[in-house]
Structures are given as C-alpha cells and as structure tokens.
Amino acid sequence: MRQQGFVDIDIEHFYRANDYFGFFLPAYIIVTLFENFCAMLKLNFLASGFVTSARR
Numbered sequence: 417m418r419q420q421g422f423v424d425i426d427i428e429h430f431y432r433a434n435d436y437f438g439f440f441l442p443a444y445i446i447v448t449l450f451e452n453f454c455a456m457l458k459l460n461f462l463a464s465g466f467v468t469s470a471r472r
Contacts, residue, residue, distance in 0.1 A: 422470035431455045433464035
C-alpha cells in the first residue's frame, strides 16, 4: 500500500470465528480457546479476520 501512495496504514486483527461453530458446543469451545491463545500471543497471521484502513 505504501508503494501506491497510502499513508497511516492500520491493520486490525479479529479472532471471532467461533460464532460459526455455535451449533456444536465442543467445536465452539475448541475454536474459542484457540483464538484466545492466538490473541494472547499476538499470532496475527492466524486471525480470523482483518480490517485494513489507510488514507492517500
């Protein structure tokens, strides 16, 4: 993005894919624990979503 002239680049990481597993409690718990672990260790490449904002 910097090469295209953007500045003030901000990337937010989200760890909330567990809602997709609400119908099956064991999977919901496992995914929630995994996402909390990833968020705690700041493993951003394992985030379930990203929001990127920048201005030109």
